[in-house]
Amino acid sequence: MKTYRTTLARRLGNALFAPALRAGLVRPYALLTVRGRTSGRPRSTPVRVMTHDGQRYLVAPYGAVGWVLNVRAAGKVTLRRGRWRAVYSVVECGPDEAGPVLRAYARAEPITRPYFDARASDPPAAFAAEAGRHPVFRLVPA
Numbered sequence: 447m448k449t450y451r452t453t454l455a456r457r458l459g460n461a462l463f464a465p466a467l468r469a470g471l472v473r474p475y476a477l478l479t480v481r482g483r484t485s486g487r488p489r490s491t492p493v494r495v496m497t498h499d500g501q502r503y504l505v506a507p508y509g510a511v512g513w514v515l516n517v518r519a520a521g522k523v524t525l526r527r528g529r530w531r532a533v534y535s536v537v538e539c540g541p542d543e544a545g546p547v548l549r550a551y552a553r554a555e556p557i558t559r560p561y562f563d564a565r566a567s568d569p570p571a572a573f574a575a576e577a578g579r580h581p582v583f584r585l586v587p588a
Contacts, residue, residue: 464492470528477526478504483519494555495525495585498547502585504536505551507558514581522588534585544582545574 466472478493491513496503504523506514517523522535539547552559552566552573559565562580564572 464490468526468528470530473527475527478513478517479524479526480513480516480522481520483516489513489516493525494551496547496551496554498550502534503539503547504583504585505547506581506583507551507555507561509561509579510581517583518581523585525585533588535588536583537586539577539582539584541574541577543584544577544580545570545572547582548573548576548580 464477468477474495474497475492476495477490479488479490481487482489489512493504493513496505504517517536518538522533524531524533548562549564549566549568549570549572552562552564562573562576564576
């Protein structure tokens, strides 16, 4: 499994991607905004919103990065794409619920596959074993 490093290229990519999300141009991505756990100021980052079995999820393919820690502390997030905006409470999923979602995410986002030990073709149980390293949050309308 590859370790995630925030590089200059990644920061620049996110900085260029965010205006496209504000304009509503890119689906199924959204701009996640959450209150910073120490500063209290709003923090935003582009995320892919996964839909699985009629539920919407946020997946942290790179592990417990800053936005994950902020979401855990805040308990709610705002998602935005163009004029659409919604506030959600978040519920962190256990391994049984997270496994199928992580598998679907790895299939949908090939760029993140090196960060998983399981392969996209592996069963959901292989991804459930990785749920502790790749948090998954179910979105509940607030």
